Amino acid sequence: MPRIGFGLWKIPQDDTASCVVEAVRAGYRHFDSAADYANEMQTGEGLTQAMADGLVSREDLWLTSKLWNTFHAPQHVEEACRKSLEDLQLDYLDLYLIHFPIALEYVPIDERYPPEWLHDPDAPNPVMKPAEVPLQETWAAMEALVDKGLVKQIGVCNYNSALLHDLMSYARIKPAMLQIESHPYLTQERLIRLAKQYGMDVTAFSPLGAQSYFELDMAAEGESLLGAAPVMVAADAHGKTPAQVLLRWGIQRGTAIIPKTTKPERMRENLDVFDFELSQVEMAAIGALNLNRRFNDPGTFTEAAFNTFHPIYD
Template sequence: MTGKTPLLYLNNGVEMPALGIGVYQSAPEETAAAVETALRGGYRLIDTAAAYGNEEQVGEGIRRSGVHRGEVFVTTKLWLSDYGYISALKACETSLDKLGLEYLDLYLLHQPAPLEPEPWIAAYKAAEKLLADGRVRAIGVSNHTAGILNTLMEQTDIVPAVNQVELHPYFVQNQLREVHQKFGITTQAWSPIGGITRYWAQAPNGGRSALEEPAVLELAEKYGKTAAQVVLRWHLERGVCAIPKSVKAHRIAENFDVFDFTLTPDEVAAIDALDTGLRSGPDPEVIKLDTFGTR
């Protein structure tokens, strides 16, 4: 896999770019252009999900970009309404059809369902089958806490390659990252710039923006970068894969322009110190199959 992005090596040897673009809340009519722009600009990781309703447009953007399929790392996710063994296998094929792809690079369970474990565990076992059959190159999870991860791993055979979780300067997830390191799980950050604290009305940190914090702004001035670029660089320094979302061409380019400077350990620690320990997204411990309704 080529491109400007540094690579992270998953626990099964698969290479994953350390920075990508996410398409959560990207309207279908804007998604194809955003993906095409990102790929033409050097991105090589695209993150989507069945629940986002834009897999077809992601596939269209990949094809329009002219970038060879083998150079693009594509992630999608299984929604709770498709949990269960057979239903998960079918849902993956549906996602592949919508994307217009023969295989996925990474397939994730979108949420845990610890209060209804049987379909959740069965869905992961289906992901293991998809891996064995070559339909996916790596499997993992999203929004799983340390305790939920342990429950999953006790009942399945393959350690997740990735756990995609809420992670930003107000919620740095150090304890979870230590668990990930123990088991060789790669940490991937959704809402890496902390957008959830601005758009999620129930967020404990609601109304705050990490991009306005003095610790971030001082580094932006020092390095001649934007606050968002500093925060994305902070993720890279910590070995975290970040997938910022944007449909605006200038923001897509800005978010990728983070490979020409580095932060010192003290500067990383200064951003770490913004941690509140407060999750802004849903609590994974209480999620049930019908928590979010059907997709």
């Protein structure tokens, strides 16, 4: 899997297809998608256009998608996967991930798609509706997708250490990937070490930290990592931008990263991080910024946005 992927979260539908084509032109071959991003159909249009234009072949691409919370019941996992494949115009996925260790009541695709978090958005007091589905049953259905050739590899997102230990105790097909939020304000060193001990690769989402969360009012402007002293010092020393230093830090510590942008010049800039190396001192100084600051925390946003307190991290 390419170490830098193109993140598709929060890219508007009207921009997605053209962004995907432009990203392919810039050199991206790894695309990180999800049913919940509500732009898989447009992503598929962009990928199909790029392949039709001879820019890339399917074999050159790595496509990741994710199982949404409302499809955790075993009888709905394949349905959800096939919907993503249909929208992406693909025969198979390279990687399919459980998006959150949160099972919600099923919402039929023809009723509302993507189903999002609220069980009934039109209710007087809409809330999330948890479903009693063990993660072990969901994982068995994920394994069946591999058996049927619908996906090449499977993995998980937003799992903690205890859930990884539990998963590894029953998995017939071991998870290939753990995708988590990680950046210098949330280094998650022990979790990453554990995943690698189990033979899992790790993808860090939000590798620039707060930047993805300003527009959602989930981060304050003062929390930007781009102005952090160790990042700026390293950027000046290497003739790179602060963003490039943060992305290089993520790669150099052994994780894949999936930055998001709609600007072609930023797409190219985000890929241009393989011609320099941060020193051990620079790596340590940037890592020392850790505050255990999690921006994407269901224990916070589910209560604020969906009237339901549902933490998954202590």
